[in-house]
Amino acid sequence: MIPEEVIGELRERTDIVAVIGEYVRLKKRGANHLGLCPFHNEKSPSFNVHAGRKFFHCFGCKASGDVLSFLMRVEGLSFPEAARNLAERSGVELPEADRQQDAAEARARERKEGLYAVMEAATAYYEQQRREHPRASLATDALAGRSISDATADAFRIGFAPPQWDGLLDHLKAKDLSLKDAEELGLIVPRRDASGHYDRFRNRLQFPVSDVSGRVVAFSGRILESDKPKDDDRPEPKYVNSPEGPLYHKGSLLFGMHQARVDMRRNGWGVLCEGNFDVLALHEAGVANAVAPLGTAFTSAQAKALARFASRATVMFDGDAAGMKAVGAAYPLLQQAQISARVVSLPKGEDPDSYLRAHGSDALKALIDGAPGIVEALIDAAAEGAGSGAAERAEAIQALGPVLKAVDNPVEIELYIERVARRFGIADQRAVRQQLRRGVLATRGRGTSRERANAPPPERRVEQPTPVKLPKLQAELVGLLLDVPELFCSEDGKKLAELLTSPELQCIFRSAAELVQKNGVLDGSALLSDVSEGGALSWLSERLAVETYGEKSEAEDVLRRGIPLLAKRNIERELPLLAQQISQARREGDEAKAVSLTRQRDELAQSASRLIRGLQR
Numbered sequence: 001m002i003p004e005e006v007i008g009e010l011r012e013r014t015d016i017v018a019v020i021g022e023y024v025r026l027k028k029r030g031a032n033h034l035g036l037c038p039f040h041n042e043k044s045p046s047f048n049v050h051a052g053r054k055f056f057h058c059f060g061c062k063a064s065g066d067v068l069s070f071l072m073r074v075e076g077l078s079f080p081e082a083a084r085n086l087a088e089r090s091g092v093e094l095p096e097a098d099r100q101q102d103a104a105e106a107r108a109r110e111r112k113e114g115l116y117a118v119m120e121a122a123t124a125y126y127e128q129q130r131r132e133h134p135r136a137s138l139a140t141d142a143l144a145g146r147s148i149s150d151a152t153a154d155a156f157r158i159g160f161a162p163p164q165w166d167g168l169l170d171h172l173k174a175k176d177l178s179l180k181d182a183e184e185l186g187l188i189v190p191r192r193d194a195s196g197h198y199d200r201f202r203n204r205l206q207f208p209v210s211d212v213s214g215r216v217v218a219f220s221g222r223i224l225e226s227d228k229p230k231d232d233d234r235p236e237p238k239y240v241n242s243p244e245g246p247l248y249h250k251g252s253l254l255f256g257m258h259q260a261r262v263d264m265r266r267n268g269w270g271v272l273c274e275g276n277f278d279v280l281a282l283h284e285a286g287v288a289n290a291v292a293p294l295g296t297a298f299t300s301a302q303a304k305a306l307a308r309f310a311s312r313a314t315v316m317f318d319g320d321a322a323g324m325k326a327v328g329a330a331y332p333l334l335q336q337a338q339i340s341a342r343v344v345s346l347p348k349g350e351d352p353d354s355y356l357r358a359h360g361s362d363a364l365k366a367l368i369d370g371a372p373g374i375v376e377a378l379i380d381a382a383a384e385g386a387g388s389g390a391a392e393r394a395e396a397i398q399a400l401g402p403v404l405k406a407v408d409n410p411v412e413i414e415l416y417i418e419r420v421a422r423r424f425g426i427a428d429q430r431a432v433r434q435q436l437r438r439g440v441l442a443t444r445g446r447g448t449s450r451e452r453a454n455a456p457p458p459e460r461r462v463e464q465p466t467p468v469k470l471p472k473l474q475a476e477l478v479g480l481l482l483d484v485p486e487l488f489c490s491e492d493g494k495k496l497a498e499l500l501t502s503p504e505l506q507c508i509f510r511s512a513a514e515l516v517q518k519n520g521v522l523d524g525s526a527l528l529s530d531v532s533e534g535g536a537l538s539w540l541s542e543r544l545a546v547e548t549y550g551e552k553s554e555a556e557d558v559l560r561r562g563i564p565l566l567a568k569r570n571i572e573r574e575l576p577l578l579a580q581q582i583s584q585a586r587r588e589g590d591e592a593k594a595v596s597l598t599r600q601r602d603e604l605a606q607s608a609s610r611l612i613r614g615l616q617r
Helices: 005-013 016-021 066-077 079-090 099-132 137-145 152-156 167-174 181-183 256-268 276-284 302-307 321-336 353-357 363-369 374-385 390-399 401-405 409-424 429-443 448-455 471-483 485-488 491-499 503-519 522-532 536-545 552-587 593-614
Strands: 027-030 034-036 047-049 054-060 159-161 189-192 198-199 204-210 216-223 239-241 269-273 313-316 340-343
Touching: 005 066, 005 269, 016 034, 016 047, 016 302, 027 167, 034 181, 047 313, 054 216, 054 390, 054 522, 066 079, 066 256, 066 340, 099 137, 099 159, 099 204, 099 216, 137 159, 137 204, 137 340, 152 276, 152 503, 167 181, 167 198, 181 189, 181 198, 204 269, 204 471, 256 269, 269 276, 269 429, 276 374, 302 321, 313 321, 321 340, 321 401, 340 374, 353 363, 363 429, 374 390, 374 401, 390 401, 390 429, 401 409, 401 429, 409 429, 471 485, 471 491, 471 536, 471 552, 485 491, 485 503, 491 503, 522 536, 552 593
Parallel strands: 269 313, 313 340
Antiparallel strands: 027 034, 034 047, 047 054, 159 204, 189 198, 204 216, 216 239
């Protein structure tokens, strides 16, 4: 557990505008900074960041919070991860929970930081070679041939591994970086005679593989055509990839996730394609939410990584039998991760990269917009590829059994069964059901229970308190104090506290006044935390996001005029209640009580008259 005072220090020492500005283009407007919300799709900016209150709020989707909650949402981090991220930025020391454990964690962190430093040096080296090496045209021509601009290449930090055996090796030596670490990361390879090392990646276009935070953990190197003869006649593999190691587990990462994550979060969906060049081509075409597996079949861990940022996906694999087979394999994994999916069916022999170059971005976006659901696409592909033989068609229907088994909506299942029968031209739906059932039975015991056990739990729905309607004048005056917090301790501020009749506004007033008295400033996030159970939470979030009263003198004047008006309204509200109590006392024969209440009513009426005269001056 991190103490509250440390969390407060993290908030206080972090420039929330600078952090959020890394994800959202913000423009200053008065005391606020305004931009397009990263959590939902919008054309007009409604996302506000208030630097003084260390707070953000979107008037569109109602997302709000402090810099910690922003990082947790936009990066999919846990609270401790977000806290560590800010601690590293701001220099705040997090407390030691257990000295021995903390020392071990510190050593592990130091070890990882050393590895990250080596990877960063390698990435910068390859980037520099793409720009400056005498033979860099090998890389730049390959990118230009795919219509990939320098801007996109720079965004993905694409590099060039020169056709030499020790270019990176000499670079790491010059920077005095650990060759042992470089070997463990797969950047260099020991020579067979143990006389040193040589570069793993040579004459290759280098695709850096990053984690969601943007730290490079591996490389995928694509062979480049060379105009020089080879030393031998052995064929070079098309791709050479970093081996798995302390930073890299290829089954859990997606290429392009760091670049796509904000767009995915904003729009709620992503594009899943097959290759690195597909991702680059899609981003070049303005489809900025595209990612791809790393040279392997799509995995359950990658589906979970995708689900951190998107609830929907459009699958865009190659337009051949192998591509559709990969779609079928990806479907249950996406379903387990609670990602609804559609499929773009490309022409046979086409991939997203080649289709874009042949037909343009508008044609591809039209395919995306009209993409059918993944189950419909699998049914249609099975029917088209089944041939005319009865046995082959029966086998194709059977293969669809596990696909429909993964559907958890009974109405959808019925509609899909109808579609199978229609696409295969079978009138008897009972026969279709029986064949589908055979397909399910044939796959039992093949690990589906393990996959089900590893499925992520459904997202817990947090019940939001029912919003309450606040008295308009009271809310206006409390909001005024939020803009000018020093007025909480003024005489007029204390008078306001006595006049508030709304329990929700009373709670907000007390919490805010205590925070101002304790810290000298109003911490918007701490205030929201204090009143998180109240029905005025939505009002408070929106009110903290804007500053209506920038000048103290203006706020003092409005508060001074507002207090007698509020007192008058309170009296006018109380007078009818007293009249009812007087009538009740007389009906019960309690004349003494009726006289006392009448005297109280008359005094209040006189007070109201004095307040009215004062307001009219």
